[in-house]
Amino acid sequence: xxxxxxxxxxxxxxxxxxxxxxxxxxxxxxxxxxxxxxxxxxxxxxxxxxxxxxxxxxxxxxxxxxxxxxxxxxxxxxxxxxxxxxxxxxxxxxxxxxxxxxxxxxxxxxxxxxxxxxxxxxxxxxxxxxxxxxxxxxxxxxxxxxxxxxxxxxxxxxxxxxxxxxxxxxxxxxxxxxxxxxxxxxxxxxxxxxxxxxxxxxxxxxxxxxxxxxxxxxxxxxxxxxxxxxxxxxxxxxxxxxxxxxxxxxxxxxxxxxxxxxxxxxxxxxxxxxxxxxxxxxxxxx
Amino acid sequence: xxxxxxxxxxxxxxxxxxxxxxxxxxxxxxxxxxxxxxxxxxxxxxxxxxxxxxxxxxxxxxxxxxxxxxxxxxxxxxxxxxxxxxxxxxxxxxxxxxxxxxxxxxxxxxxxxxxxxxxxxxxxxxxxxxxxxxxxxxxxxxxxxxxxxxxxxxxxxxxxxxxxxxxxxxxxxxxxxxxxxxxxxxxxxxxxxxxxxxxxxxxxxxxxxxxxxxxxxxxxxxxxxxxxx
Numbered sequence: 013x014x015x016x017x018x019x020x021x022x023x024x025x026x027x028x029x030x031x032x033x034x035x036x037x038x039x040x041x042x043x044x045x046x047x048x049x050x051x052x053x054x055x056x057x058x059x060x061x062x063x064x065x066x067x068x069x070x071x072x073x074x075x076x077x078x079x080x081x082x083x084x085x086x087x088x089x090x091x092x093x094x095x096x097x098x099x100x101x102x103x104x105x106x107x108x109x110x111x112x113x114x115x116x117x118x119x120x121x122x123x124x125x126x127x128x129x130x131x132x133x134x135x136x137x138x139x140x141x142x143x144x145x146x147x148x149x150x151x152x153x154x155x156x157x158x159x160x161x162x163x164x165x166x167x168x169x170x171x172x173x174x175x176x177x178x179x180x181x182x183x184x185x186x187x188x189x190x191x192x193x194x195x196x197x198x199x200x201x202x203x204x205x206x207x208x209x210x211x212x213x214x215x216x217x218x219x220x221x222x223x224x225x226x227x228x229x230x231x232x233x234x235x236x237x238x239x240x241x242x243x244x245x246x247x248x249x250x251x252x253x254x255x256x257x258x259x260x261x262x263x264x265x266x267x268x269x270x271x272x273x274x275x276x277x278x279x280x281x282x283x284x285x286x287x288x289x290x291x292x293x294x295x296x297x298x
Numbered sequence: 299x300x301x302x303x304x305x306x307x308x309x310x311x312x313x314x315x316x317x318x319x320x321x322x323x324x325x326x327x328x329x330x331x332x333x334x335x336x337x338x339x340x341x342x343x344x345x346x347x348x349x350x351x352x353x354x355x356x357x358x359x360x361x362x363x364x365x366x367x368x369x370x371x372x373x374x375x376x377x378x379x380x381x382x383x384x385x386x387x388x389x390x391x392x393x394x395x396x397x398x399x400x401x402x403x404x405x406x407x408x409x410x411x412x413x414x415x416x417x418x419x420x421x422x423x424x425x426x427x428x429x430x431x432x433x434x435x436x437x438x439x440x441x442x443x444x445x446x447x448x449x450x451x452x453x454x455x456x457x458x459x460x461x462x463x464x465x466x467x468x469x470x471x472x473x474x475x476x477x478x479x480x481x482x483x484x485x486x487x488x489x490x491x492x493x494x495x496x497x498x499x500x501x502x503x504x505x506x507x508x509x510x511x512x513x514x515x516x517x518x519x520x521x522x523x524x525x526x527x
Contacts, residue, residue: 043429065429073453076418080457083422086407087430088353106412107450111419114409116401 024163024181025050025124031167032092032122033059036066042090042171043068047077049095049124078104081119082111090120090171097123097139097180101146113149118175122167126182127258127283128294138294140283144262146178147235154235155179156211156257159189162232182257184212190230194238195245199228203247210234210256210263213296217255220298226253234263239270246271253279257296260284305340306375314371318387318394327365330473330498330523331440335372337504338438338469347377350404354434357423359408361416362442362471363397369406370394378405414448417441417468421454424466424516436465438508443472443482443520452485458516459490466516467508471498474525486518498523 022030033055035042043066050056051069060067068084070076074095081091093100100123101108112119127140139145146152153175157163163181170177190196195208199218205226209217214230217223227245231238234256246252252271254263260282267278283296311332339345343356360369370387373379379394386392393402397411408419420439427435441451458466468491470482483493494507498521507519 040429043426065425068425070453070457073457075414075450076421076453076457079415079418079450079454080422080425083419083424084426084429086419086423087426087432089426089429107415107418110409110412110415114401115419 022160023183024157024160024185025053027160027164028094028122028167028179028181029053029056031164032094032171035092035168035171036063039090039171040066041088042066042092043084045070045077045081045084045091045093047074047095047099048072049099074099074104075107078107079111082107082115082117085112085117085119086115090118092120092122092171094122094124096125096137097142098125098137101142101178102139105145108146109149112176113151118177120167120170120177120179122179122181124181126180126184129183131290131292131294134291135288138288140258142180143178143234143256143258147262147265151176152235153177153233155233157181157232158186158211158214158230160185161189162191165191166232180211180258182212184257186212186215190214190232194233195229195231195241197227197245198230201225201227203227203245204250206242206246206250207253207255208242210254213255213257216296216298222298223253235266237263237266237270239266242267242270243273246274246276249275251277251279253281255296255298256280256282258282306336306372308336311336311368311371311375314374314381314384315367317381317384318367318370320388325365325367326473326526327362327442328367329365330442330471330526331362331365332368332371333499333501333523334440334469334471334504334521335368337501337508339372339376341501341505342508343438344435345376345405347405350378353430354432356435357407357420357427357437359410359416359420359423359437359439360398360406361408361410361420361439362413362445363410366394366396366398369398373403373405379403413442413445414450417451417454420466420468421458421463424458424463425461427465433465436467438467438469440469440471442475443470443479444476446470446482446485447476447478455486455489455491459486462514463516464512464514467512468516468518469508470518470520472520472522482520483518491516491518493518493520495520495522497521
């Protein structure tokens, strides 16, 4: 008799924490900065025991979390900062602007919760605006992985790099990872009907009947946006539909800039701009 | 690096400040910090204008970025800035803004102006130096008494007081400008800091306080000056 043990595929959050732990084990310039969230999640407690100085949990103090990250970066360290999206991006927005960007230092911010990963807990923990908020600040790279393996790779690459990086993790995933750079052509169709699927929206875009004849592109990196890659694919007068798993229209600006040399129709799909009081129902409508 | 420098002539600092003219609504903020800055740079800080990025330098973070004329004057007196540049203060194209900018000005450790950022940044800097095994450098951050109204400072004070940050000193220049004033030293003491309240115009007393033993804790020096009025 053969016994098999089924090892559950990691979530993006688990993939991130393992990648961060590996980086902290391997590089004494890397530090993890937390505000309680994930402090008790595997492998953080063991990591903190091995590196008590470089796993910094400031408690539920998100302004301080970003300020500490800025200070660490000023001494030459590479801080990795983590919490739920609203507490990482919205609450300490001025710290992102001043303690990181204005000081000219970098950090890797990794959020969980995405837009509506936990719709049962409501508006306070939802941040469909997160990428739009980051997009008001200059110099940020924004990754939106669509699979845990992409999250693992993007987190590791972000820690190894310099600069300001936001990695938006989600419970939603595609069935398979796609590891190419920039916009990747997933399905060739009409060059005049092009869909850009961002992160975990890809599988639903591929399944949607309205996009049956369209060219489907995929990206896990929305800032900087691969404008050259889009121009290489689209026709002379294209309809470009951008499907993003966060606030609708977030990438309208970069799409317009990318296609400023030709007439085009842009369709922006994402979560609506609403003051939500709904619990448990936030399906992205294609 | 050395702290054995000739003391700066106060009249010389006032002359340097007078070179920065124009519409400055924070002149009270500038004059309130002048003596603390002079004592720090004359007697306490291990910094070198020839090597402003030396990893083992002491860090001075001016959190209260308002009214930086005193800061610029002290930096000029100590060789971080050329005196001739002071006249460009707040002019178009000048490196010397109404708030200091670390990206532009040598010797400026943080860009500041919005209140409540310097102390959290100082906590991170103190942690970072400890992580990097740099045990010599000390971190000094100057905040105003009104600035302590900002909640971010309370996050930093509570965390630092429980984290054994003996390389961190917060200098509170108290010119009684806070709207809802509390007991400043007590604010730090209750969170585990050592705290000393001194005359913010007495240089010898300031030096003693700024170099006092930390007893494995962060140190707060409340430097009381005349009321903003």
